[in-house]
Amino acid sequence: MTRGSSTARAVGIVTLVVAGLLGSAYVLGRSLVPDQTPRHSTGATTSADGPYYADQPSAGKPGATPSASASAGPVETGQDGSGRDAGGDNLFGAHATTGTPRLALTFDDGPDPRYTPQVLALLREYDVHATFCVVGENAQNHPDLVQSIVNEGHTLCNHSWHHDVGLGARSADAIRSDLLRTNAAIRAAVPNAPIVWYRQPGGAWTYPVVSVARQLGMTPLHWSVDPSDWDLPGASKITATVVSQAQPGSVVLLHDAGGDRQGTVDALRRILPDLTARFELEALPTDPT
């Protein structure tokens, strides 16, 4: 090999390395730059079957993490079994446990006429009260289901107007109008029902979204047990995760809308006998401290 060719080869290798580093930087940059396309900024799409939400960001799914949580650091979803309690670096003070020995079930993204009635029937059967984190547009479309939720003794949580995973990256004014619009849709169905909890879609908390929610009288609500039912792991896996990870004070994240939730409903049928035998279950209170 001549000196000239080895130099050329060295230059080639350096070029490849530099190109690789630039490529990595580009990918990293992409993950940090807010994606303004409607699909990613809201995490939602609409089909003939109703809205489908790309919900909780999932570790190991590149591109699934919304920009808001990328800038605030990764938001773990408790899949490692440890859960994430209030005071975690990324929760900005959002509650992740009940603060009592009691366990709370929470149902997100609804109401949905296919699944919410099934969830309500199972909760009724086991005399369990839960908390429903409703999406504004779904509350507007199904006021009868919002009324059923409240009439049966469950409590409400604001989950944004259109399941906006990137809401926390928007201006305080934009966040405020989104949350107020959602509360207005809920109150159109149940004028006097308290709405004292706010859950940020995707758990993508930011300081502004927590701050605005509190200004509007809503306490930020996270979770500590997440079976990732939105990712359709099947009823058995959802059941196993909830049953094995539940402990006193757990806030369990489940979904009654946003996609095919029959697996969640089927899991709930198995989860309720177990949890009610081991824990006292409660709807999150309407007077959080």
Ligand SMILES: [Zn+2]
């Ligand atoms: Zn959600």
